[in-house]
Amino acid sequence: MAVPTLIRRLLGKHRSPRNDACIAQFFAQKAQQQGYTLSAGQTRAIAAMARETAHLLAGHATRSLYLHGPVGRGKSWLLDGFFQALPLAEKQRVHFHDFFARLHQGMFQHREQHDALGATLDNLLADCRVLCFDEFHVHDIGDAMLISRLFKALFQRGMLVLVTSNYPPEGLLPNPLYHQRFKPVIDLIAARMDVLEVSSPQDFRSLPQAHATQRFTAGRYVWPGTAAQRAALDLPVTQGPAQHLQVGNRQLLCRHHQARTIAFTFADLCEELTAVMDYLLLCEAFDHWIIDGLPRLAQCPIAVQQRFINLVDVLYDRDKHLILIGNEPLADCLAGQAIDLARTASRLSQLQQTDPQPLPDPVS
Template sequence: MIMWHPGRDGRNLQARASAAVDTAAHGLGFTLDATQRAAADRLALLAGQLAAAPAGAHLLHRRHHVRGVYLWGPPGRGKSWLADTWHAALPQGFAYRVHFHDFFRRLHDSAFRHRGEARAVDAAMAELVGRARVVCFDEFHVHDPGDAMLVTRLLRELLDRRVTLVATSNYAPDALLPNPLFHHLFAPAIALLHEHLDIVEVAGPRDYRTLAAPAAAAGFRAGALVSPDDAASLAAFGLAAPGPDEAADLHLGRRALRTRAVRDGELWFDYAQLCETPTGTADYLALADRFATWVVGGIPAWLACSSDGRQRLASVVDVAYDRDIRLFLTGPDHPGRPPAGAPTPADYTRTASRLAQLRDSAELPTATR
């Protein structure tokens, strides 16, 4: 991260942010498409505008509020990469970047620590955001009507603090909370997004996540879809199937989840225990804080999974991707992937784009299996 110095560094921040994106793209061996270029230019302009605003003015004067940016488009078009690269070019402490629903978890935990205070949410917000001038939300999406009012309040709190927002999403603002029965609940938040952010579509022709993973892939891309679900298939990926005596309860707060094994940095679950029981994104985020490798085994054929189980499995994939967890999904029939025409969870196009980055045991040479 670059340390902030007033004067020349501030005046050059727009150019530095633009150059950072070009340098990163060159290092990865590709050229920005037209929609990525437009998004990169708008983010660079934002960096310059933030640098030009007096330090601390966003906390004191409405006239110094800097308009944010909302990047949206299909999965795999580089929205998160653009925002990450831009964020890395900013001065240290200038921006707070977080996965959108991870922010909710952290806010809840912080508000709990401040319980009993007159303005617990304000104290929690100050603890999380500090004096950051920008909050960057990745994967901004709303499907649950119960979240609609919470998200609206969150946006209002941040904007009242004169914080500039940057967000990435697979949805245009007007398409958030798409269920027509509940969409009206989110209309106030959508109006806030249009009022305070420039909406930039990033919808180039290529899904970059479908490109072949480098041979030395690490993190999420070092995981795999493993079929059949047996010791030999697992061994091809350096995994040793746990024995019955390794089964153990893993405690998350007051809850206990049954695991196949808990090893040093490595966590093994049966699909039925992880996805067909009432777990949720908050649980997966907590697990991501503690384990760098997950193996979810015994995944049945897609149509044999419940709709809730499929949704939870998609959430597992999304959290593993966002936290760069090495994820292995094992089962007898293309684990985690639906047959043509089968029902899929909300946002499954994003999940499918991410699964495409994992190695597939069915595509490995026979000698390596």
């Protein structure tokens, strides 16, 4: 069955020729242009997005959408396409790390007000009617309590929220010590959102056409970082003394910075007490990143692993060019215990691989 025909059937009685067709046709054309075959889960999600777009533009009540599934199955591709095709100016597309960093920052600034969350959302989401929230996950009980208040506030404002996540709602905050305290949010998601699984037997990020448009995928993974490899890529020296770099109100360590290029060691960014807001501020100043000395993550504390995961998330979402230098093959380095490492591995697998040069044959 042709993709547009299947989408039209799934739209059913909610179909509106004017309002939902723009979403369905956009995705059909986008998939065709990029050489993708839409999975059944993607097609159901497109039908749901088209249906809710029709309701929104007609002034009717909407149900928010929660898309979940394994890494690389096209959830962010769907979210970005929906955001692009939605014929509405009052919309925002945000990433989990970016949004929560700014949410915490805003609530601190408004801490003297009776409703610090409401005042912060007034600033962050002024006039917003549709919020596209990418890479949603919850592992920290502090964030979990804030998310509970956040979701209630968004729904009270009548906002259409589109969420993507690697986790089904019942898989959020998996720590058994805290999961039950998050149950009210899971129930709220079930009551106010359509939960749709986006699955496919293939990781779309592994396809050649996924590499055509991103600066991130033009980057490299280099191991073991020999002098010859570094010279071939014209990389700056990172083994020298650290330099102090002012980032916001903090001082971080780096090894080199010039124009829009910045170089760090893994220890500079992940073994020090850095935070997501640091990475976001650095992304405003630098487009080309060099991170040297990726170890075996399994040998690192969980907090160090999580900083690296957060860093890769930010660099990927901001589409920065990355050269990552490791001591061993990438798959060996990425073995670890942190929960979201599968997403990190999927993203880093898109980097071009620079392997060690083979040794010359021995002279007989």
